[in-house]
Amino acid sequence: MRRRHLLTVLGLAALILSAGCAGLLGGQSISDEQLDEEPPSPYTWDNSVDAHITITENARFQAVYRLDSDSIELFRRDGFGGRNAISVSAVRYRYPNGTVITGTELVARGGTVDRSRERVLVSLPDDAAGDGRLAVTSSSTPKRFSLPTFVNGSYAVVLPPNRRIEVFPFGKVTPSGYEVESAGDQRIIRWDNVEADAISVQFYLQRDLYIFGAAAAVLTVVGIGGVAYYRRRIEALRKQREELGLDVETDDEFDDEPPPGMG
Known part of the structure; x- marks a missing residue:
């Protein structure tokens, strides 16, 4: 009787453990509402850089990436060298001819938007061609933006209105080699070519x-x-x-x- 009870307990524990591992290691779907959500403001499709990032005032950011491959992984690095998936919403893909599709349309055309504990994997539709652009919206932190460089090449980061970076230590930008230009009440930070693993911008009012x-x-x-x-x-x-x-x-x-x- 004791043996049967012990086997029952061990079986239940194994079931719970396997379910937990599946939750940690397996993919997690992102809802259609998140995929098709409207971005805080229209994406900046027409730009001359490989990565265009606009930081909004509500601690979010909008990123538009020019892709040279059929997939991209989106994540943040933790303090121990690991990766954590970022939140993703308002997914859009623009074909080279200017046609823009939503996240659910991307999936319907053979693409994927899969989330695991470590990253969000976005695969392009079967009919995607070179030089397409992927846009996503995600969360940031107040007065500081930091993200790995998912694509190589030139970058532009647009700060929220009336934010500045000129006075250290309140303002700080890495990597070096950037230029700052003004566009009305906003600052735009530009890199001709980013070779670092991440970019970070600390700003202030x-x-x-x-x-x-x-x-x-x-x-x-x-x-x-x-x-x-x-x-x-x-x-x-x-x-x-x-x-x-x-x-x-x-x-x-x-x-x-x-x-x-x-x-």
Whole structure:
């Protein structure tokens, strides 16, 4: 009886473990609603770079990649050298002739959008030709964008309105070799050729500098006031000790006399 009970428990544990492994290692479907969701703003199809990334104000980004292969893997690297799949929505593919299809149409034409724990694999439709472009929308983090370089070549990153990168350490861009241009109230960071494994842009609002400057000024005033207060307290204590006779210096009459028994 005990043996049968033990076998039942082991079988249940194996079933749970296998189900968990399947969830971790197997593909996960992305809903049709996510695939066909409207992007926050129209994708910038007509651009001269291999990767065009627009960061929006709600901590999201829109990326348009020119593909030179029939698939692309989308992921972020963790702090241990591994990969984690990124969230993907508003998937679009544009053929070289300008025809744009949605994510579900891409799948219906023989393509795939499969998500695992480590990456999102997008395979192009069977009728896709060279020089097509894939566009996706995903999540970012406030005031900092970082993503692996999924395609080789030139890159452009468009910051949200009124964001800046000029003042270090609030603004920082890697890799080096970039140029910055203005387009109205927006900054566009461009690389002619990115050879690094990832790009990273840290940016700020102009008002952030004012807030930091005001906070630094307040801390400076508080620090100066604190030093002045403690100096006054030390001076008051010194005078109090003098009044009590604790700091009265006595003349040593025998400083010039030799020790007893040695004169």
